[in-house]
Structure formats: C-alpha cells, structure tokens
Amino acid sequence: MHLTLRLNKSLSQILKNKLKSPEVLSNLNNDELKVKIGLEIHARILSKTKIFCDANCFDLVNTPVNSNVSFFDAALPGTMPSLNRRCVDASLLTALALNCQINSMSFFERKHYFYADLPAGYQITQQKCPIALNGLFKYPVINPKTHKLTYKECKIMRIQLEHDSARTLQIDNLEFKLNDSQKLPRNSVLIDLNRAGMGLMEIVTGPDFEEAFDCYSFARELALVLRSIGTCDAQMGEGGFRVDVNVSVHQMDKSTNPPTVLPGVRVELKNLSSFNAILKGTEYEIRRQKELIRKKEPIRLETRTYDTTNGKTVSLRSKEDQYDYRFMPEPNLLPLIIHSKNLKPHGLKCQNNKELILSEEYLDNLEFYKNHADFCCDLDKVKEEFQNKVLPSQRRNYLVSKYSMTNENAFVFVANNLDHILNELVSTRNKELSHDVLRLYIRVLLTEYLNQVNENNDLDKIDFKVKCNKIESYVELIRNKLISRRISLTFFKKLFELKNIDKMAHELAQEENLFIIRDENLIKKTLEKLSEQNPKAINEYKNKEKKRTKIFDFFVGRVHKELRDVADPELVDHIVQTYLKSLL
C-alpha cells in the first residue's frame, strides 16, 4: 500500500541537510549534551464573541480593520470586563482533553506593559492560579526512518485563559491612499483592534522534548485534538494557533553519578508561521546552540524567530534586561469557580491570594454560587459534552479495530480527516462490504484522494456528501474495471475539478468517452495499422531477439496512445504479445 507522507518528506530533507554539514556530527559527542525543549501554545478560542466583551469574533482575514471592536477593546475609561462563559467551557474541554487537574477556583490578573498593540496597558491573564494544571498528553510520532508509529508523552504544566492583543500593521508593508494632510511619518504603525480581546488559551508544556520532531508531532496532534473538540480552529496562518518553542542545550557533568545536567540558556523561538517552521527552526536552533557550546562561545538569552527563506533562526530581541510585568489581581472580575460533584474544594485554598479577590459576599455565599449557573461553571456538564467528542486517538483506534488498518495508515487517515469519508462510505452506506472492496476504498483515499487534499485548493468548496458520492462512483468504476488504471489519477483529478462538480464518475467517463476499451477487434485493427506504419520495428522484432522486449513495449505504448490511454492494459498486452509472436 502506498503511503505519501508530507511530513516525512520534509524530515528526510532535513536529515540530508544535516549530513551535508559534517562539522555538526563529527565534532560533537551528543552524550555530553542534553537538549530540553518546552512549548508555549497560544490557541485562539472558537467562540462567537470575545472573552471579556460582546464584540464579534469573526475571522480576521475577511473583516475590515477596526470593525469588531467594543469600547472595552479600545480601553475606553470606565469600561469593565465581563467573562464569556463559552471561553471558560472551551478551556475546560481542553483541560479534559489534556488530562489536566482543574482548579475549582482560579482568578485573573493584570500583566502590565506599554505596547502599541495593548490598548489598556495591561493584559488580563492567569498567572498565579490558572484554570487547569498538571496535565499529561500522549501524542503519536511516526519514526522518520522506520515509518513506525509510537506514542510519546508530554507533561502539560498549565492552561491559562487570557485575551489577545491587537494587530500591528507596519506601514511600509501597506499601500495607503492618503492625501497629503494624512501623510504619516516613516516607521508609523497602524493598529487593528479586531484581534484585541479575542479569547486565548495558553497551553504550557513541561521541558520534556529532546527532539525537534517530537515538538512537531506534538503540535500537530494538539492542533488535531483542539479541532476535534471544537475549542480552536488551529489555523496557524491566521494566528489562531501560535507555537513558541523554548530551546536550551545543556552540558552534562559526568563526574557525578548519575551525571548532572548543568544549567543552560533558554532561547525562545517566536512567530513560527507553520508546523514546518517549528520543525526546522527547532532543528536549527539545537544545532546552533550545540555549535556554540562546542566553540565555547556564550549563548545569549534572547528571543529568536525562524527565517524560512534562509533556513536560519535570527535574533528578534535580547531578554537580558528582564521586564517587570507588575502582576496584580484583576479587580473587576470575580474569581472563577468551577463546580463539580466530584471535585474536592481543595482549589479554594488557591495559594495565598484568596483574600485578595474574594469579597465578603463571595465567601458568605460560596455554597449558593456553586449551585447557581450564573456565577460558576458546571464541570459535570462540560464533562458530558466531552464524552460526546471523539478524540483523534479514538478515531485511530476505531480505524484499526474496525477496518484492520495499520496504525500508520490510521494516523494518515485521521491527520487528513479521511476517516470521516471512509465511515460515511463504508459504515453508513454499505453495510456489507467485501474485504477487497474495503481495501480498495482505503487505497483510493490514501492515494487518489490524499493527492487531492494536498494539491486541490478548491477541495474545501465541495460539499462533504458530494465528495463521498464522487469517491463512491469512482470506486464503482474501478471495481468493475470500467476504467483503465493508466488514467485513474488524471481521471480522479478531473472528477474533483470545480467545473465537474455535478458529475459522478460514470457520467464524466461517458461524457469524455473514457470508459475502458475491451474491443479486441478495435485493438487488433489499431495494432495492425501501427505495424504497417512501422515496418522497421517489425523487422527488428523478427530478426533481433535482444530488442524484442523493447519493441513489445513500444507497440503497447503506441496502442495506448492511439486509444487515448483508455484501453484495457492487460488486454492490450495480451493482443500485442500474441500478434508479435505470430509474426515469428
């Protein structure tokens, strides 16, 4: 069975690059260095409105700048935040999916810094007491060499709720039609507040990763999980899923037993625009730090980003002058109480900050609030919702058990949402399928259809049911051998072109006259005509035994060409073979 894995391609590319720079591998004894990588993910919560106000959260790409902005987002004086329950529910769902411990009480804080994209001068976030802690996340990794799938684990330190900042538009990049009086000074920045105030979940992992590929695999699986539970659309390009990578390479002190890890310098990679940038940027950064250690040069504490064109990480800013964010509790939001029958109220201790945030009314009426939907979130309800969500691992297990698929194939299926199609076609529509037909469906999805997923930009415009119908009709043609395998890929591609959106496979085949030709007379006639046109080849076939295979292939090819590639390949082979042999 064919496996086309985009991710493996990029990986082997990197491995090749690595081998090209011999100083990296030859001079470093990897045993003496330990790599620690931790990730911070900012996942934008899928919700109708922003986290602290009722401004809309439409997609940023198609919304005119500064149109979905409330007075609160613009930080007009006197405005106050009010918490969006959907954002709390979404973060609880995420916490359940990441096996986190949920704090029965958490609270919000202000993080102060002046920046053009932060209208209030502070961000509302959860520093001391976030909504969830101590999670564990299992993610699949396809070994780049063996192509075998294994599961790895990563600790989740915390999930915290916060709001996004505004977007800065650099004026150099924009063409403005401004008259002279509106002319703006050089280096001006323009601010789009549409993004300001959108809800974010910041997910922080432990420093558990040792390889870039694990980070990459983790990030992809996390994106898939968040999409499955509907808490984040995980679109990296639009900033809906931003991954920051903290990399530090540590030297080992081998004089102790066991060897101790010496302190390293943490470099943060920010603004990584794609999953590939995570992989390549982290790979590069590990190599860069190892190289510096080898040369005994200092590693600077800094924030870097990955330059995709040059394949290097470049410095964004130094972190040496650490900024004091002057955290303090957000006074205008009450503590967030999560209630559950099974949740012990241990979280109410909430470290030492309880007094800071609880009004007398709150303490007095805690019991009342717990049972009151307006003031606390009911975890049991969210759990119920969670039970109805299907996680990627469950989807993979289902594929393996139901269709006897390999783990690796199941991985590709789920990563590309092929399983939805398979389930629709097999389970919903055809209750009883032979083993062979099932294999056929799986093959078609993994080759012809996956090819479309990777190449056809219009694929999303085609309705799910229509897609399924097309695949079904195509498989029907293949199954009944009504179409030549020589044109199957191009035929499939044609089937998914937008102009053919209404046509099923047999209609398309009919219309374009692409049904398989099994007319022996026609093939024979074509062949005879071709042999008349090529007497030299016929002569060579008769006289030069060594050239016979080549000439056989020549005639087979010409016959197919003559018959627009739709003739039955086996039949053509057979007829050509018989014909040529008869000449001897």
Add this chain to the structure above:
Amino acid sequence: MSEILNNCIRSINKAKKLKNLNILIKDTFDLALNQAEKSHERFLKNTPASKLDGKTFSIKDNISTKSITTTCGSKMLDNYVPPYNATVSEKLLNSGSVLIGKTNMDEFGMGSASSSYYGTVKNPYNVLKDSLDQNLDDFYISGGSSGGSAASVASGMVEFSIGSDTGGSVRNPASICGCIGYKPTYGLISRHGLIPLNNYFDTIGIMTRTTDTLVDVLNELAGPDPKDATTLKTNFKKISLEDKISLNQITIGVPKEFFPNGLSQSNLEAWKHSVGIFDKIGNAKIISVSLPNVTYSMSCYSVLTSCEVASNFSKFDGLRFGHHSELNLDINKVDQMDYNLEQVIKKNRDESLGQVVRSRIATGNYFLLKNNYEKYFVKSHQIKQMIVNDFIKVFNQCDLLITPTCFNDTLLYSDYMKQNEVFDEKDFFTSCANIAGVPAISVPSIMSKNNLPVGVQLIAKWKRDDLLLNIANWFVKNNSLNHLNDIKFLDKF
C-alpha cells in the same frame, strides 16, 4: 408654564448666577430644557417615567455621559467625549431626571478640595460671608473629591447629584457643604462607566438635601448589572422609609478609635450632639465599641489605591483618546526627530497629568514590582481583611456606628494649599467604610461657630443600606438643624 419647566429654568439660572463657584465643568442647559419639555409632556399624559421624572440633577465629571465631555477634572481628558453612558447615567436619563451639568472634582478624584484644571470649587456658604460678585482672594473649600456635586446640591442648583466615593469623596464634601452624602454597600450600584480610581473601593455615591429623594434615587440605581461583574448578585429589594421608627431596639456603637488627638472642636461637638439625639430623643442604646485595626486604614488605602491607579492609568496614553501633545504633527520635522512610542506616551502624560496623579502612579508601580509585591500589596490586602473582620465583629454588638465625618474644620483654600500630604492619616474616618465595603452616610449635624455646616457619619452592616437610610431619615427629622430644606438664604443672590 409648568412646574417642571419652571424648576428647570430656576436651576439653570442659579447655575449661571453661581458660575464663580466653579461648580460645573460642563453645563448641559440645552439638554436640560429639552428633557424638561418631555417630562412636562409625560406629566400632562399622567405617565411619569419614574419618581424622579422632572427632578434636576448633576453628575460628577468622572462618570461617563454619552456625547457629553467627561474630563475627570484633568487636562488629560479635556477633549474626551465618551461614546457610551455609564449604567447610572443611562438609568437616570431614562428615569426622566433633568441633567443640568457635569460637576467639578479633584483631578481623577485624588484630593479633598475639588481643585482641578478647571478651577477650585468654592463652598456655597461663602455667599453668606462675602459677595459673589467679588473675586474672592480666599474662600472656604467644598471638600472633595465630589465637591462640585456637594456644592450643586447644597446651593439648591439641583435636587440631587451623583458622585463617587473611594475613600470618603462623597461624605467629606457633603459634611462640609451641609447636605446628605451616601456611599452604598460595595456592589449595590453598578460602577460601569465610572472612571476608576481604586476598583476595590470605588462606589457611586448619592447626594441630596432630603432622605426621601435619596431613597428614590437609590431605588432607581441599585441592582445587578451584567456590565459590572462586581455588582451584588441578589436582586435589590426597593427600600422604603418607615414613617414611625422606634429606636428602642437599636444599639448604636461609638468607636473609641475615632477620638484621635487633634480632632477639631466642631467635629467633636457635632458628634456629641448627634449621639445625644439618638440617646435622648431616640432612646437608643449607646455603647462604646472598638475597631482596633481601623487606624491602619490609611496605610492600606494608600498602598492599594496607588497600585490600582498605576494600573488603571496605563490606558491614559493619549493615543486613542485624551490629550495628545502633537496631534497636529509636522510630518517633515518628525522624520528628523527620534520619535518613538515611549516618548509620545511620556510626553502626553507629562503634559496633562497633575503632580499628585503622577506621584501616585510612580509609587503604585513601585509597590507592584515583583520584589515589593508581597511586602506592600499582599500585606495591604491582609490588613484590608483584618479591617473587614473588625467590622463583622463590631456589628455583632451593635446595629450602627456613629463617627465624625471629617477630622478638621472646614479649611480656607490658602490653608489647604499649605498642606502637602497626598494622603491624610486622619482620613480613615471615611475610608475605613470603603475598605470594609459597608454602607455609610454623612448627614448634617450642627452649624459651627463660623456658621459652616458640620456633618456626622453613620455606618451600617454590610448590605444593611435599608437600616442605615431609615435611621438617617429619623435623625434628619429629629435633629433641630432644619436649614436643609430651606435654602432660601441662597436665593437672595
């Protein structure tokens, strides 16, 4: 001409006459006449919008009013016109009340003389001493920070005024100007739209000359607001004043911590006089009580308020609204300048924020530094909790506390200027109620030797605003000081 229109015109005329007192930062006379007209029509149809329909009022200039400048008495917000109404503004305008103007205040509510970019509010009682037409060299201050509101009520310009109280900003000027100033339980009235000083302590306050109007206004304003998460969640039960109330069963506590050295003679006298009324006329039980931690109120208050100010004022950068030093910037010059965001913000703030405001921002940021946080901020919150506990305990012994409202006699402006304390240690008389979140009211008690009014403060248990207002009502009726309803002394001007 209807009574309502007459009333409105009388208010406007008075405001014009008293212009020298610097009571209003912005008048809304056109709006007022328009509102009065509509109110009059409603009365003709016998469908008044509420009990407040047609009543004149003023709002402190730190409470947002849609399309009407809201300056906080600061150059920073000189040109700021909110695009929305605060919840209280919205409710009052819907109630049919007639807005006369926005009242003067200390810059952002920091101070107790109502002295701002727009001048200093002069105590209406100055008119008893001197002629209004003269430009007075010196004058009695109105207290603050809601001095403009207090003066507008005391002078008879409006029937009620909305102020804000963070550490006594409503009760202090009410005592000094001779009107009623009430600070409700924290969370009873929505703060949405009030430009905050300290979010933990801020409350909307109401100032009136009669308890009846006060209760009508409170009934209109109180209740949960989805726009303010800190409002009390339980539905507000409208308060009604009992005609006959017996004080036999009431115990009134006199806290001994409120006898510090230097308490002025007039305030002590007012206090004794008021206790005497409860004792002699009301036959209430008077006991001595103790709130051991209230003397730490001001340390706690100043640290927490500074921190809150530092944080809340981050948004005053002059970029989206407010004072911008170079709004009409010469592009060609800028290109040569080293012009960056930090410098723009610094310039905007330096040019428009007063000394007191900037020093509070600086100290607040200092307290919030990572290394100082536990030492100052957390500790102050612990003290806050101790004070809350003191109040919980003391209200197991008594129903009501009676204390002086102010520490000093009413100051002349020249004397006030000689003070250079940002926070006065003695302000704990009023600020302890903000720290504990309990309701408090200042009611006029006596006239001093200088013939200036002096108030006394009543404090009730958390969420017992009903009890507080009923007893205040009883007190006002039984106190022989009856100049409150009789403001004719001002009408001669």
